[in-house]
Amino acid sequence: MVVLHVKRGDESLFLYETSVTAATDTVIRELVSVFNGRLKVQRLCMEIEELAEHGTMLPSEMIGLNDDQIEELKLKDSFADRCVPMGGFSFNKDPLCRRNGQQPNEAMRKVLANAMNDAKAMIDKKLVKTSTTLTLKIVEEALNILRGAVTIVYPMKLPPYDTIQMEFVNMEDLSGTQASKEVIEPSKAQMWFAGRQVLPGKKLNEYLGSNDKTKVVVKLNQLGEGPPGREQVMTEQFRRQMMAAEYRRQEELKKLEQDDDDEYLNSTWADSGSLKRQAHGLEDVRFRFGK
Template sequence: MVLLQVKRGDENLFIYETSVDDDTTHVIRDITAIYNGRLKVYRVCSEIEELIEHGTMLPPEMVGLTDEQILELKLKDIWAEKCIPAGGFVTNKDPLGRRNGQQPQEKMREILKKAMEDAKSFIDKKLVAARQPLQLKNVSEALNLLRGAITIVYPMQLPPHDIIRMEFNNTEDLNGTQASREVIEPAKAQLWFAGKQILSEQKLHKYVGRNDKTKVVVKINKQGEGPPGREAVLTEDMRKRMMAEAYRRQEQLKKLEQDDDDEYLNSTWADSSSLKRKVHGMDNVRFRIGQ
């Protein structure tokens, strides 16, 4: 099976395993789904971090309002009494005014933290260095792990307007957010290899060759972004090794040059006592120790 090392720009994301005889339409669709799925996992984890600290989301009409404004407008969070974390809560007011301030108890917080840690490990970029492929089912497992932890802590579920619940139900609205710029719509996804776009409805071997036991770098982007930059001829690790070797060689040359400069000191004409020995007829005298 060929390994496709997927990048977005210069950032390593994951490795996708497939066959050179696979259809490029299927490959592009799968890689795009994994790419977007990883983003979803990280978005959910980011919101769970806020949930751990400040509880569930306030209704949209209350978000960002001060306590005085809420009283003045006679608004009430009807979900605060329904969606109470298991074991109760402690009050920890959200300075951003996004969440209701009902922080889960420490034991429940630990459950959520452990779930986040495990979920992130399923899709970690470190898997690239380990040459471990990532599949769509791994992304689903990460999301299911997070969903299960939320169910344990909030057996009555989260409010329908909570971003985490919306993410799980695929009803999230990312318009106007930074996340919307990161997500790639399947219909607009493009895959590139060696500066050449991999077109749909082709066989993968048309682009990467027929060697089914190799690893190549492909880059994903959106329509309209143009061709991504080509891979550097030398990797960062190779460049560092070459610089270290060049420095070592330079130091060797310096040492040899210094040795050559001092070599004349071993010559007889450079001996300051040579003339004196000749005058006394001791120029060719050799001494033997012990005789």
């Protein structure tokens, strides 16, 4: 099986295992699904951190309002009494005024924290260094771990408008957010290898060759972004090794130049012009300038 080292720009993301006989359409679709799935896990972890600190999300008409404004407008969070965390809560006001402040107890916060740690570890970029491949099944398992933890803490489910609940049912609205710029639309997805776009409707071996036991770098982007930058001819680590080797060679040359074996060349008897100067009486002649 060929291993694809997937990058977005210069950022190393994950390893994916496939076959050189696989259809390029299938490979691109699967890589984009894993890529977007990783982003979904990261977004959920960020929101679950807020959930653990400040409770469920407020209705859209209450977000950003202070208590006086909410009272003046006579607004009410109808899900506050229904979506109570297991084991009760303490009040911890959200400084961003996005969540209702009903913080779960310490035990429930620990459940959420453990789930986040496990999910993050399953999609971590550091897995590339350990040659651990990532699959869509692993991404889905990470999502299920987060979903299970939230269900334990909130068995009655979260409000339907809560960002976390919307992510779980794939109804998230990312428009106008930074996250929308990170997601790759499947219909616009492109894959590049060695400066060439891998086109749909072909086999992977038309680009990678027939060797099914190899590891190559591919880059993801989407239509309109232009071709991604080529990979460096040498890695940063290899470049440093080359520089270190060159430095050692220069130091060895310096030592050879200072070697005592050729110190005799600086001696008077080794001077090829010494005999001639003696014959002309010019040995140890000192010159004076001026008067």
